[in-house]
Amino acid sequence: MSDNEIRPTLNVDVVLFTVVDERTLKSGFWNDSLVEPASLLRSDETGLSLLVVTKASEFGRSLPGSAIGPNERVEEAAQRIVREDLGIRARVRLRDAGFYDQPGRNPNERALSFSYWGFVAFNDLRKVLGGRDEVGLELVNSKAFMTAYAEEHGGMQEFDGISRFGLRLMPNRTRGHKRLSSVEVSGRSILGLDHDDMVFYAWRKLRYAFKGQLDPFRFLGVKALGEEFRLSDLQEFQDVARGSVTPRDAFRREMLGDDSFLEPIGKVDSSRPGKPAALYTLNSTLNLDEQD
Amino acid sequence: MSDNEIRPTLNVDVVLFTVVDERTLKSGFWNDSLVEPASLLRSDETGLSLLVVTKASEFGRSLPGSAIGPNERVEEAAQRIVREDLGIRARVRLRDAGFYDQPGRNPNERALSFSYWGFVAFNDLRKVLGGRDEVGLELVNSKAFMTAYAEEHGGMQEFDGISRFGLRLMPNRTRGHKRLSSVEVSGRSILGLDHDDMVFYAWRKLRYAFKGQLDPFRFLGVKALGEEFRLSDLQEFQDVARGSVTPRDAFRREMLGDDSFLEPIGKVDSSRPGKPAALYTLNSTLNLDEQD
DNA sequence: TCAAAAGTGTTCGTTTTACACCCATGT
DNA sequence: ACATGGGTGTAAAACGAACACTTTTGA
Numbered sequence: 001m002s003d004n005e006i007r008p009t010l011n012v013d014v015v016l017f018t019v020v021d022e023r024t025l026k027s028g029f030w031n032d033s034l035v036e037p038a039s040l041l042r043s044d045e046t047g048l049s050l051l052v053v054t055k056a057s058e059f060g061r062s063l064p065g066s067a068i069g070p071n072e073r074v075e076e077a078a079q080r081i082v083r084e085d086l087g088i089r090a091r092v093r094l095r096d097a098g099f100y101d102q103p104g105r106n107p108n109e110r111a112l113s114f115s116y117w118g119f120v121a122f123n124d125l126r127k128v129l130g131g132r133d134e135v136g137l138e139l140v141n142s143k144a145f146m147t148a149y150a151e152e153h154g155g156m157q158e159f160d161g162i163s164r165f166g167l168r169l170m171p172n173r174t175r176g177h178k179r180l181s182s183v184e185v186s187g188r189s190i191l192g193l194d195h196d197d198m199v200f201y202a203w204r205k206l207r208y209a210f211k212g213q214l215d216p217f218r219f220l221g222v223k224a225l226g227e228e229f230r231l232s233d234l235q236e237f238q239d240v241a242r243g244s245v246t247p248r249d250a251f252r253r254e255m256l257g258d259d260s261f262l263e264p265i266g267k268v269d270s271s272r273p274g275k276p277a278a279l280y281t282l283n284s285t286l287n288l289d290e291q292d
Numbered sequence: 293m294s295d296n297e298i299r300p301t302l303n304v305d306v307v308l309f310t311v312v313d314e315r316t317l318k319s320g321f322w323n324d325s326l327v328e329p330a331s332l333l334r335s336d337e338t339g340l341s342l343l344v345v346t347k348a349s350e351f352g353r354s355l356p357g358s359a360i361g362p363n364e365r366v367e368e369a370a371q372r373i374v375r376e377d378l379g380i381r382a383r384v385r386l387r388d389a390g391f392y393d394q395p396g397r398n399p400n401e402r403a404l405s406f407s408y409w410g411f412v413a414f415n416d417l418r419k420v421l422g423g424r425d426e427v428g429l430e431l432v433n434s435k436a437f438m439t440a441y442a443e444e445h446g447g448m449q450e451f452d453g454i455s456r457f458g459l460r461l462m463p464n465r466t467r468g469h470k471r472l473s474s475v476e477v478s479g480r481s482i483l484g485l486d487h488d489d490m491v492f493y494a495w496r497k498l499r500y501a502f503k504g505q506l507d508p509f510r511f512l513g514v515k516a517l518g519e520e521f522r523l524s525d526l527q528e529f530q531d532v533a534r535g536s537v538t539p540r541d542a543f544r545r546e547m548l549g550d551d552s553f554l555e556p557i558g559k560v561d562s563s564r565p566g567k568p569a570a571l572y573t574l575n576s577t578l579n580l581d582e583q584d
Numbered sequence: 585t586c587a588a589a590a591g592t593g594t595t596c597g598t599t600t601t602a603c604a605c606c607c608a609t610g611t
Numbered sequence: 612a613c614a615t616g617g618g619t620g621t622a623a624a625a626c627g628a629a630c631a632c633t634t635t636t637g638a
Contacts, residue, residue: 007302073395099366249618252619274617544592565637568589570591
């Protein structure tokens with residue numbers, strides 16, 4: 001086990017999620033090729049989409065990443081990617097999402113990659129889309145995708161969570177959770193290298209944001225829906241992030257229960273069809289600086 | 293960011309848990325100094341203890357670990373430690389338990405350590421205790437420790453889980469889960485370097501074995517209680533592994549519910565005071581080869 | 585006959601789920 | 612008036628916690 005032989009290079013790849021409603025997405029985009037699948041920009045769907053930040057690379061579109069500097073911590077390198085490679089100014093909370101050391105995962109060299117994941121508000125992201133590195137977005141999940149997939153495969157009940165990058169089947173007595181890969185779900189590999197796996201695993205972590213006792217925004221460290229939002233937006237965010245659907249009335253009652261993290265703001269929003277919806281904001285006792 | 297500067301050395305440390313009843317522990321031990329705290333061997337407590345494998349090192353007692361070979365995967369290195377360093381012949385399922393890259397965590401050099409955790413049956417372990425490396429055991433948790441701690445600190449209700457290596461406080465509205473370190477719980481650091489953190493974090497992973505829908509043995513990949521056991525042993529195993537207590541009747545009903553992984557074996561065990569207890573074994577539809 | 589631990593029955597309150605209905609707006 | 616989504620009432624069912632009681636052994 002001599003010590004001065006070739007060592008793997010150490011990398012970090014960052015799985016950066018964002019959520020945006022399709023109207024905003026469509027209106028703000030000048031270059032179709034930066035949003036995949038392109039039909040997202042053409043369809044007349046409404047609702048929220050969960051997306052992941054990608055960039056051009058020699059392996060096709062892939063996650064933003066970089067080598068780790070010799071005296072850098074892994075998380076520091078991840079933060080550097082967000083700040084310098086992507087040019088995002090906002091503070092982003094990044095979390096560990098495992099590492100990948102399969103030999104041959106990079107055809108060019110032995111490479112060990114760490115993966116970090118985080119969430120960024122679309123507003124902080126839109127400014128940096130495009131550019132030399134062709135920073136763009138890839139759909140992870142949307143209500144349309146979920147319902148279409150579930151209809152083809154006999155309902156949501158079997159699934160613990162659905163996304164384009166993979167899904168989890170409900171466990172039963174003889175097997176635990178079973179995973180289907182992006183190829184099995186979407187019919188093809190989406191990003192280069194093993195980055196589909198990274199997105200899937202990071203997405204599993206994201207799902208916890210909506211499972212725990214904490215509100216999702218405190219967990220994610222970002223006001224993903226802006227300062228004020230309707231309850232149905234929050235629900236769609238949750239549904240899309242979890243890859244499952246919650247009954248409307250149950251969701252409402254849970255969110256507005258005794259110890260809610262939401263505060264009614266007093267205003268209503270009539271910008272969409274139907275009865276105007278009350279707007280909510282985050283409870284002011286909330287601070288966004290919390291550990292896991 | 294030049295590439296040929298000093299890089300951290302890459303290590304793996306293995307957190308290997310085992311569970312054993314104190315009678316067995318006491319009877320089989322020839323060298324008091326290998327079990328800490330030593331009072332474990334002297335007390336006349338009964339019941340199960342959760343322990344972690346340690347060995348002597350220049351930093352006091354610490355986790356078994358080693359550098360990762362240049363062409364080795366991280367998990368392979370962890371398996372090598374179990375097999376060659378510790379000499380354990382049984383197949384052990386090891387899982388990722390995060391990495392540690394704090395500068396200064398090793399006073400001698402810049403070191404990045406991966407941590408893997410697993411579970412081994414005491415029977416497969418006892419043969420390798422002692423030896424040149426002074427392979428030994430450190431108490432992680434026992435019913436006695438838990439109840440003593442809880443009594444001193446106002447009941448179990450506040451705690452999500454208790455162990456000598458740290459504990460978690462129940463979350464509430466203003467903060468999420470809060471962690472207390474081994475120093476705060478046990479009054480002192482237990483292992484060298486940052487290995488207390490590793491044990492604590494691995495223990496958090498272990499706790500999931502008893503939370504999910506799967507039976508714990510399938511998850512751990514080992515029949516930790518042997519072929520047949522009483523329900524109360526299984527409960528004590530769960531309690532000690534989770535660092536919390538379950539009501540006796542609720543536990544029984546849950547375990548013996550419709551889709552139980554347990555099968556009554558037809559025999560009873562009268563080796564202990566009280567009414568003889570029915571013995572159970574794992575449902576035969578069970579196989580121990582499952583992913584997470 | 586008593587202690588100790590196994591095992592069972594029953595109650596009561598809460599949470600979950602389902603379904604149905606009403607409400608307020610734009611077209 | 613009707614489509615669209617917001618918002619509420621209610622009742623059955625399922626679940627969980629608590630408690631008390633019975634059973635079977637060894638000492």
